[in-house]
Amino acid sequence: MSRFAVGVDLGGTKVEACLVDETRKILARKRRPSEPGLGRDRVVANILDLIAETAGGAAYGAVGIGTPGTYQPRDDIMYGAPHTPLYEKPGLVSLLRSRLPVPLIVENDANCLALAEFFAQCYGRFSTVMAVILGTGMGSGLVLGNRLHRGPNGNAGEIGHTSIDIDGRACECGRNGCGEAYLSGPSLGRRYAEISGESLAPEEIFKRFEKGDPAARRIFGESFRVMGELFANCVNALDLEAIVLGGGVSNIPLWYEHVPPIMNKSLFGIPGRNIPILKAVLGDSAGVLGAAYLALRELRLMDF
Numbered sequence: 001m002s003r004f005a006v007g008v009d010l011g012g013t014k015v016e017a018c019l020v021d022e023t024r025k026i027l028a029r030k031r032r033p034s035e036p037g038l039g040r041d042r043v044v045a046n047i048l049d050l051i052a053e054t055a056g057g058a059a060y061g062a063v064g065i066g067t068p069g070t071y072q073p074r075d076d077i078m079y080g081a082p083h084t085p086l087y088e089k090p091g092l093v094s095l096l097r098s099r100l101p102v103p104l105i106v107e108n109d110a111n112c113l114a115l116a117e118f119f120a121q122c123y124g125r126f127s128t129v130m131a132v133i134l135g136t137g138m139g140s141g142l143v144l145g146n147r148l149h150r151g152p153n154g155n156a157g158e159i160g161h162t163s164i165d166i167d168g169r170a171c172e173c174g175r176n177g178c179g180e181a182y183l184s185g186p187s188l189g190r191r192y193a194e195i196s197g198e199s200l201a202p203e204e205i206f207k208r209f210e211k212g213d214p215a216a217r218r219i220f221g222e223s224f225r226v227m228g229e230l231f232a233n234c235v236n237a238l239d240l241e242a243i244v245l246g247g248g249v250s251n252i253p254l255w256y257e258h259v260p261p262i263m264n265k266s267l268f269g270i271p272g273r274n275i276p277i278l279k280a281v282l283g284d285s286a287g288v289l290g291a292a293y294l295a296l297r298e299l300r301l302m303d304f
């Protein structure tokens with residue numbers, strides 16, 4: 001039985017791979033452009049070349065790949081990946097699988113991040129955790145009772161598309177009041193532009209907040225409440241012990257101070273709970289590492 005596994009993180013513009021051993025140590029890590037504009041065959045060739053280059057001759061026994069969207073084997077399509085339309089056409093995964101000499105495990109990239117962050121900072125301390133990626137969109141992954149909870153269709157944990165206001169802001173998904181419509185990077189920018197007339201990136205809005213800019217204060221004040229109530233819904237539904245926040249928007253430090261008091265005040269049932277919001281610690285390594293863990297599990301070298 002092989003002691004080595006490969007994890008792949010397939011993104012819209014790049015693909016990244018790592019080789020790990022049975023102790024979860026990263027032995028090699030490489031990246032290259034994914035080039036979806038050049039078609040499916042080119043993307044698959046890029047992934048295969050990158051795997052071979054990263055493995056460097058090591059006899060890996062399985063490959064895990066994290067992708068945007070939810071892979072549905074019946075249709076061979078990744079649903080819910082609107083930012084990468086090529087991945088929403090059939091054929092990419094089955095072609096890749098047919099060209100690989102070892103088993104391939106496909107998983108949503110937010111689930112991969114959740115797995116990696118769970119083992120990096122929660123395992124042994126918390127068993128039931130949600131990890132949220134806040135960036136261009138809002139995705140999340142769930143580890144419930146030390147097991148990755150993907151649901152029968154791999155579609156569990158789409159908290160970015162749960163609503164906190166049925167008459168709220170229109171979301172790209174067609175609903176109103178979704179968390180993503182308030183909290184994703186583009187949504188924060190749009191909301192700020194609506195009241196100030198200026199288009200700014202979230203980090204710039206944060207700088208304005210620190211200087212006391214009224215529009216920035218208003219946007220973040222509302223965002224703390226949206227995030228607090230949304231996360232409280234999740235804790236109430238799933239009895240979460242902690243929430244991990246990752247993605248570009250998670251680098252704004254305000255969330256960790258202002259959101260927990262709002263969230264914890266809205267918890268139902270057992271009083272006095274203090275659910276922490278933890279900053280993701282793995283940065284952009286989380287996706288590729290979580291994908292490698294899926295391959296290690298396939299080899300029975302990890303259990304989750």
Ligand SMILES: [Zn+2]
Binds near residue numbers: 160161173175178180
């Ligand atoms: Zn939505």
